[in-house]
Amino acid sequence: MCLRDTLVLNEIGEDITLLLEDSSFKIAEGGSLEDINRSAAVPLVLKSTPPTAIQLGKELNRNAQEINYFLQIQVNKTNCQLSLPVIRADKRFFMLNYVKDNNNWGLISDVKVDEGVTLVTLRSILQVYNHFSVPVxxxxxxVRGNELELVGSVEPNGTLNLPLKAVYTPTSELFFGISGYSVTTSPYIWKNLQTNMNIVKILQCPVVQTSVDSDKSPFLIKAIGEMEQVYYENTTRHTMASTCYNIHLRPAAIFKNFLPLTIIVCVDELAEEIEVKKR
Structure with missing residues (x-):
């Protein structure tokens, strides 16, 4: 994996420090370490790059020992230092040695490669995927127990990494909202995925009472949660703790037209006719 172009993105919702003195990387020209806590990617480069001839020789030598590159970080809130391997595209869980509300905090080091650029995303164990055509x-x-706080909006076909404070809560409850509708009447409790690898729940968003369309049916969301096993820290092992969770928000029903003609669909309680063209 080419590491000449490496980006680091902090999405845990807590300040971190890049300890580059103890890392295999240094800040790239034009980059700023302060961006790491401003929701901006920080560009890094290797401190030393072997000559091309040496690199080619190692690639041809099947028995050549793989070089490991590491990125040292510190999570300021927990005063926890982590050594993150950056050698291949993978996901790894790291403990933060911090306990609150009976929750052991941890983060995911998510390494991806896209068009020759290595992206290291530091995120929580929880992601929300939006499969609707509208933002969610x-x-x-x-912690008050009767107050909801907005995490953010997930764009259509987008993904939202939840910050640590939204994951490790006393109730582990998540709610979802659509423009023109109230938030879901019941929560999705992500922590239940620790004992059940897949949980599907139909959630309802009632119409806002002040809306002129108050007689409309509620907006239905099919929330599909799944557990994903990842590597535990700097090992190649999967453990009970090394898991992350994905929640996919989908329509409760999808109508697809495979006929060679257009179909008009009428939904109960809606005067509007929906035209479904052939695929």
Whole structure:
């Protein structure tokens, strides 16, 4: 994997420090370490790159020992230092040695390669995917127990990495909202995925009472949660702790037209006719 172009993105919602003195990387020209806590990617380059001839020789030598590159970081809130391997595209779980509300905090080092650029994303164990054609807002229950706080909005076909504070809460409850509708009447409890690898739940968003369309049916969301096993820290092992969770938000029903003609669909309680063209 080419590491000449490496980007680091912090999406855990907590400040971190890049400890480059103890890392295999240095800041790239024009980059700024301060961007790591501003939701901006920080460009890094290797401190030393072997000559091309040497690199080619190692690639041809099947028995050549693989070189490991590491990125040292510190999570300021927990005063926890981590050594993140950056050698291949993979996902790894790291403990943060921090406990709150009976939750052991951890993060995911998510390494991806796209068009020759290595992207290291530091995120929580929880991601929300939006498969609707409209944005979906994500909320979590605060420690007060009767107040919701907005995490952010997931764009159509987009993904949202939840910050640590929205993941490790007393209730582990998530709520979702659509423009013109209230938030879901019941929560999706992500922590239940720790004992059940797949959980599907139909959630309802009632129409806002002040809306002129208050007689409309509620907006239905099919929330599909799944557990994904990842590597534990700097090992090649999967453990009970080394897991992350993906919640996919989909329509409760999808109508597809495979006929060689256009179909008009009428939905109950809606005067509007929907035209479904052939695929």
């Amino acid at each position: 807002e994500v909320y979590y229950m605060t």
